[in-house]
Amino acid sequence: MDSASLTEQEISAAAELDEILNGLSRSQKSLSPKFFYDARGSKLFDAICELPEYYLTRTELSIMQMHIDEIATLVGPQASLIEFGSGSSLKTRMLLEKLDRLAAYVPVDISRDHLLSAAESLASDYPAVEVLPVLADFTQPFQLPNPSVMPLRNIVYFPGSTIGNFSPENAHSLLQVMHIEAGKDGALLIGVDLQKDTAIIERAYNDAAGVTAEFNLNMLSRINQEFGADFNLNRFQHSAIYNEEYGRVELNLISQCDQDVRIGGQSIHFDKGEALLTEHSHKYTLEQFCNMADRAGFAVHTVWTDSEQLFSIQYCLRV
Numbered sequence: 001m002d003s004a005s006l007t008e009q010e011i012s013a014a015a016e017l018d019e020i021l022n023g024l025s026r027s028q029k030s031l032s033p034k035f036f037y038d039a040r041g042s043k044l045f046d047a048i049c050e051l052p053e054y055y056l057t058r059t060e061l062s063i064m065q066m067h068i069d070e071i072a073t074l075v076g077p078q079a080s081l082i083e084f085g086s087g088s089s090l091k092t093r094m095l096l097e098k099l100d101r102l103a104a105y106v107p108v109d110i111s112r113d114h115l116l117s118a119a120e121s122l123a124s125d126y127p128a129v130e131v132l133p134v135l136a137d138f139t140q141p142f143q144l145p146n147p148s149v150m151p152l153r154n155i156v157y158f159p160g161s162t163i164g165n166f167s168p169e170n171a172h173s174l175l176q177v178m179h180i181e182a183g184k185d186g187a188l189l190i191g192v193d194l195q196k197d198t199a200i201i202e203r204a205y206n207d208a209a210g211v212t213a214e215f216n217l218n219m220l221s222r223i224n225q226e227f228g229a230d231f232n233l234n235r236f237q238h239s240a241i242y243n244e245e246y247g248r249v250e251l252n253l254i255s256q257c258d259q260d261v262r263i264g265g266q267s268i269h270f271d272k273g274e275a276l277l278t279e280h281s282h283k284y285t286l287e288q289f290c291n292m293a294d295r296a297g298f299a300v301h302t303v304w305t306d307s308e309q310l311f312s313i314q315y316c317l318r319v
């Protein structure tokens, strides 16, 4: 088949297969965490957010609840709220409810289905807010839409400590894109998970009900379904270890035996005990995050945390 007869979808599936094969061919085998989020993976992630051990979501929500009035005062009236990733989460809803006369809500996501369903549900629940979804890869600068009401400033919103899933180098580049999109007088409102006792962190990624293990293994079943691989899920085991030196949780799938997996016409060998890296989740100190924001042209203005300093929400001004 020549490339002219391939659909856009087929081209992107071929590019993803290449990416998977590349990751599996390295000496440290790895797969991008973006492959977690098929329909089942997204449901499992929602379930993770409800787990007693996973302190991130509920702590961030409670910090928001506690400080929403102060956040609204800092943001001021008639802002445009630009969410990197699209969520119809409670946190986003709280902002849509409490921010003063929002000029627009602009969710930005690369997944069309996810973007449009979240945008539709928010547009119908908040008819006074103009919802302008943007289909884009937010790691690269993108064109902002023009709301019918002129925004007084742009607020980039990035909750959930998703920044932690980027390497420090990529997190820096992403903050630079946010700096561009925030524009003059803009600001960044971001959720950042904090460094803390190893046991608390490791518990959050090794829950007793095994949901995180299922979430991690689901990446293999997705790759089986979508890319015709033959991973045997019984032959891999979830592992999540906090690496204190790098301040990150390392999620791996450990091969339980010597085995060969077929994918895209290739055979990939795994030794017994070999790790397949699926995710890093970085945790920052307040000082580390402040320095990283500073290097990307943001000055941390206000930091809110919970009483145990588990999680932070940070309001950063574009300088």
Ligand code: AVI
Pocket: 048, 056, 160, 161, 162, 163, 164, 165, 205, 212, 279, 280, 281
């Ligand atoms: C989406 N992200 C912030 C989650 C995290 O905690 O790094 C993804 C996750 N991985 C395992 N559990 C949750």
